Amino acid sequence: xxxxxxxxxxxxxxxxxxxxVVGSGVLDIYFRDKVxxxxxxxxxxxxxxxxxxxxxxxxxxxxVTTDASDLLHRTRPDFVLELAxxxxxxxxxxxxxxxxxxxxxxxxxxxxxxxxxxxxxLAWDKKLEVGYEAAVAGSIPIIxxxxxxxxxxxxxxxxxxxxGTTNYILTQMETQGWDYHRALAKAQELGFAEADxxxxxxxxxxxxxxxxxxxxxxxxxxxxxxxxxxxxxxxxSIDIRFAKQLGFRIKLLASxxxxxxxxxxxxxxxxxxxxxxISNVQLELNAVTYNTIETGMGLLTGKGAGxxxxxxxxxxxxxxxxxxxxxxxxxxxxxxxxxxxxxxTGKSRFYLRFSTVxxxxxxxxxxxxxxQNSISIASMxxxxxxxxxxxxxxxxxxxxxxxxxxLEVIDAKVNIIKENxxxxxxxxxx
Amino acid sequence: xxxxxxxxxxxxxxxxxxxxVVGSGVLDIYFRDKVxxxxxxxxxxxxxxxxxxxxxxxxxxxxVTTDASDLLHRTRPDFVLELAxxxxxxxxxxxxxxxxxxxxxxxxxxxxxxxxxxxxxLAWDKKLEVGYEAAVAGSIPIIxxxxxxxxxxxxxxxxxxxxGTTNYILTQMETQGWDYHRALAKAQELGFAEADxxxxxxxxxxxxxxxxxxxxxxxxxxxxxxxxxxxxxxxxSIDIRFAKQLGFRIKLLASxxxxxxxxxxxxxxxxxxxxxxISNVQLELNAVTYNTIETGMGLLTGKGAGxxxxxxxxxxxxxxxxxxxxxxxxxxxxxxxxxxxxxxTGKSRFYLRFSTVxxxxxxxxxxxxxxQNSISIASMxxxxxxxxxxxxxxxxxxxxxxxxxxLEVIDAKVNIIKENxxxxxxxxxx
Numbered sequence: 001x002x003x004x005x006x007x008x009x010x011x012x013x014x015x016x017x018x019x020x021v022v023g024s025g026v027l028d029i030y031f032r033d034k035v036x037x038x039x040x041x042x043x044x045x046x047x048x049x050x051x052x053x054x055x056x057x058x059x060x061x062x063x064v065t066t067d068a069s070d071l072l073h074r075t076r077p078d079f080v081l082e083l084a085x086x087x088x089x090x091x092x093x094x095x096x097x098x099x100x101x102x103x104x105x106x107x108x109x110x111x112x113x114x115x116x117x118x119x120x121x122l123a124w125d126k127k128l129e130v131g132y133e134a135a136v137a138g139s140i141p142i143i144x145x146x147x148x149x150x151x152x153x154x155x156x157x158x159x160x161x162x163x164g165t166t167n168y169i170l171t172q173m174e175t176q177g178w179d180y181h182r183a184l185a186k187a188q189e190l191g192f193a194e195a196d197x198x199x200x201x202x203x204x205x206x207x208x209x210x211x212x213x214x215x216x217x218x219x220x221x222x223x224x225x226x227x228x229x230x231x232x233x234x235x236x237s238i239d240i241r242f243a244k245q246l247g248f249r250i251k252l253l254a255s256x257x258x259x260x261x262x263x264x265x266x267x268x269x270x271x272x273x274x275x276x277x278i279s280n281v282q283l284e285l286n287a288v289t290y291n292t293i294e295t296g297m298g299l300l301t302g303k304g305a306g307x308x309x310x311x312x313x314x315x316x317x318x319x320x321x322x323x324x325x326x327x328x329x330x331x332x333x334x335x336x337x338x339x340x341x342x343x344x345t346g347k348s349r350f351y352l353r354f355s356t357v358x359x360x361x362x363x364x365x366x367x368x369x370x371x372q373n374s375i376s377i378a379s380m381x382x383x384x385x386x387x388x389x390x391x392x393x394x395x396x397x398x399x400x401x402x403x404x405x406x407l408e409v410i411d412a413k414v415n416i417i418k419e420n421x422x423x424x425x426x427x428x429x430x
Numbered sequence: 431x432x433x434x435x436x437x438x439x440x441x442x443x444x445x446x447x448x449x450x451v452v453g454s455g456v457l458d459i460y461f462r463d464k465v466x467x468x469x470x471x472x473x474x475x476x477x478x479x480x481x482x483x484x485x486x487x488x489x490x491x492x493x494v495t496t497d498a499s500d501l502l503h504r505t506r507p508d509f510v511l512e513l514a515x516x517x518x519x520x521x522x523x524x525x526x527x528x529x530x531x532x533x534x535x536x537x538x539x540x541x542x543x544x545x546x547x548x549x550x551x552l553a554w555d556k557k558l559e560v561g562y563e564a565a566v567a568g569s570i571p572i573i574x575x576x577x578x579x580x581x582x583x584x585x586x587x588x589x590x591x592x593x594g595t596t597n598y599i600l601t602q603m604e605t606q607g608w609d610y611h612r613a614l615a616k617a618q619e620l621g622f623a624e625a626d627x628x629x630x631x632x633x634x635x636x637x638x639x640x641x642x643x644x645x646x647x648x649x650x651x652x653x654x655x656x657x658x659x660x661x662x663x664x665x666x667s668i669d670i671r672f673a674k675q676l677g678f679r680i681k682l683l684a685s686x687x688x689x690x691x692x693x694x695x696x697x698x699x700x701x702x703x704x705x706x707x708i709s710n711v712q713l714e715l716n717a718v719t720y721n722t723i724e725t726g727m728g729l730l731t732g733k734g735a736g737x738x739x740x741x742x743x744x745x746x747x748x749x750x751x752x753x754x755x756x757x758x759x760x761x762x763x764x765x766x767x768x769x770x771x772x773x774x775t776g777k778s779r780f781y782l783r784f785s786t787v788x789x790x791x792x793x794x795x796x797x798x799x800x801x802q803n804s805i806s807i808a809s810m811x812x813x814x815x816x817x818x819x820x821x822x823x824x825x826x827x828x829x830x831x832x833x834x835x836x837l838e839v840i841d842a843k844v845n846i847i848k849e850n851x852x853x854x855x856x857x858x859x860x
Binding site for chain 2 (some may be wrong): 016025151294298300309315
């Protein structure tokens with residue numbers, strides 16, 4: 001199956017496709033540590049070549065080409081590291097790799113979100129591996145943790161801050177008092193946000209990652225299309241400020257929870273209690289918190305992106321799979337479909353912000369509709385005396401379907417309500 | 431090497447020694463999930479027997495005996511799970527196991543602290559494994575994370591809350607306003623602290639765990655004897671209160687840092703900034719935070735003790751090593767000795783609490799000695815007007831040797847200083 005070097009040590013051969021931000025980090029770590037891995041772990045890793053669109057940027061002593069498929073065909077490596085980005089090209093590459101017996105390691109969550117089912121099935125049929133630690137939460141070794149450290153555990157819930165761009169924006173809105181647009185502009189200036197930030201700020205990127213993570217944790221396919229996704233664009237400075245005053249911090253939380261009736265899966269801005277460790281995960285950091293029957297709550301946090309943080313995850317996959325070739329078992333990525341429930345079946349406390357006219361009886365009218373829908377109010381707060389008046393209510397635990405029914409009625413009262421009501425769930429418990 | 435069952439699936443056989451709190455958790459998970467592991471992972475795990483001092487407590491369908499060595503000799507399993515506690519008995523057991531080709535999985539940090547060097551060497555020579563995920567930080571899969579997820583990383587620093595008892599006491603002192611003795615009594619009542627709490631409250635237990643963790647992270651032996659260890663017994667409510675007022679929370683922090691001149695390794699109460707995620711790790715939770723060149727800061731938190739949390743780590747080790755039998759490489763636990771520097775060579779900001787008489791000129795005298803030792807003061811606070819007056823100073827970054835020299839001079843001034851000065855380092859940066 002594998003080659004052996006001059007002293008009888010097995011040689012594991014790999015090719016690198018893509019030498020941009022992450023790929024160059026991988027090259028730096030590889031050339032720094034390959035002798036160390038050989039000495040310390042008995043692992044002889046040979047880089048057979050690099051395929052990239054800009055060969056002149058590769059400064060390490062290795063064969064460089066622009067033709068990735070030719071490189072794979074010629075060298076037939078054990079692993080290909082796909083760090084090129086896009087979807088069609090890496091998908092073709094994956095098919096070529098699997099066809100010839102090469103395993104795939106990738107940082108490409110868009111690829112796995114679009115083509116994951118086919119990729120995982122092709123690899124499984126050929127008894128090959130797909131490593132994607134780098135596709136979720138950058139430097140946080142969350143995939144490996146779910147597969148090994150928590151292998152004996154039954155998951156009940158997981159929640160994560162899986163998108164660094166939006167976490168950076170929310171942190172700046174809070175700490176600098178900036179509005180959304182100013183915080184976004186700053187993130188773009190620093191390279192934390194793309195020119196078109198839609199995928200990040202609308203929660204799509206976090207949803208792709210949640211799909212991968214939840215499927216693995218619950219061993220059921222939770223497709224992106226089944227995840228309720230809300231972004232951060234409708235949040236205002238007042239929401240951030242009031243959340244803080246109430247003892248919370250707003251985070252774009254990606255969550256999946258097992259319920260008897262089915263999974264609840266969502267990406268949405270959430271008020272996280274300042275006593276919850278995830279509330280202190282600020283700026284571009286990512287985090288994942290989980291609950292299992294055995295361990296109770298656990299949390300991992302770290303950098304979610306960047307050259308070396310993401311490269312460290314690619315290298316970890318390479319070392320891990322290189323060492324376990326010859327194992328009896330492979331890692332499963334294809335699961336039965338999970339039964340995902342509509343978001344309305346979930347229960348939570350809620351933060352509600354109503355934009356109302358300045359007239360007596362408005363609060364009574366709102367409270368009455370909420371009451372008719374079995375929603376009880378825990379506290380009320382009011383901001384400014386200029387119209388629209390901002391009325392903030394925090395509810396006791398309520399069924400989300402009831403809340404939505406109530407808000408539909410309330411928001412239709414155009415004589416007293418000036419803008420659509422903002423409703424955000426609360427995360428309180430550890 | 432291994433047996434094969436009737437459909438050609440490899441069978442991995444293991445024995446359990448000790449069926450107390452953790453052992454019974456292991457039995458519960460095993461009997462719940464063994465069919466699942468077989469179906470899902472192709473892993474057929476066979477429990478060959480349980481040795482325990484109280485056979486009547488084992489209610490699962492398995493052979494139970496009081497004679498552990500006889501069980502090992504008769505069954506010759508692939509793995510023995512040592513959950514008996516103590517040192518001499520499990521050490522004998524480990525030697526019997528290695529002699530006959532059985533790998534060891536243990537939750538026993540005292541054993542590894544006392545006999546680790548011999549155990550790791552015996553196992554290595556026989557090409558066997560030693561799993562000890564459960565010995566450090568209970569449910570947090572930190573050993574596996576250091577070995578796999580961060581395999582490509584160079585550690586710069588690690589800090590942890592590795593003892594749940596002291597973290598519970600410190601949390602109660604803060605949130606309930608209790609003094610140390612009352613908080614300890616409550617911890618004992620709830621079973622979080624032993625009748626003789628010395629090992630926990632003096633930092634010995636955390637030091638044992640730091641020794642294991644730091645050795646693995648830095649791939650250098652950091653023996654317990656080289657770790658500077660201070661407990662929490664001299665802390666007073668006023669320290670907890672002032673820390674909070676200054677924006678910090680006191681944690682018993684176990685730390686190891688790589689410096690050009692050598693490692694700095696300590697267990698000591700530390701003021702952790704409320705902005706640092708580890709400050710929110712409360713009650714009996716544990717946490718580990720690390721810095722590597724590649725990832726920057728990362729943190730893991732979760733339950734550090736208890737039946738199922740610790741059992742989940744034992745099971746994770748069992749599943750992991752059972753699957754990787756046949757790997758090319760083994761996991762190394764024997765390292766060259768690390769060069770550990772005296773604690774005085776470290777630099778930090780410090781919180782200082784002086785107990786002084788109520789006389790003019792006292793502060794000038796203290797400040798003058800600090801100044802002569804190159805320690806500059808960032809802020810000053812004073813509590814109460816009754817003697818002894820509590821004067822709190824926060825310093826700028828200072829060499830600890832200079833601080834100790836200064837405090838020796840100051841504490842000798844018995845005409846103005848009533849008790850030994852309390853000095854605690856600050857942890858500020860992420």
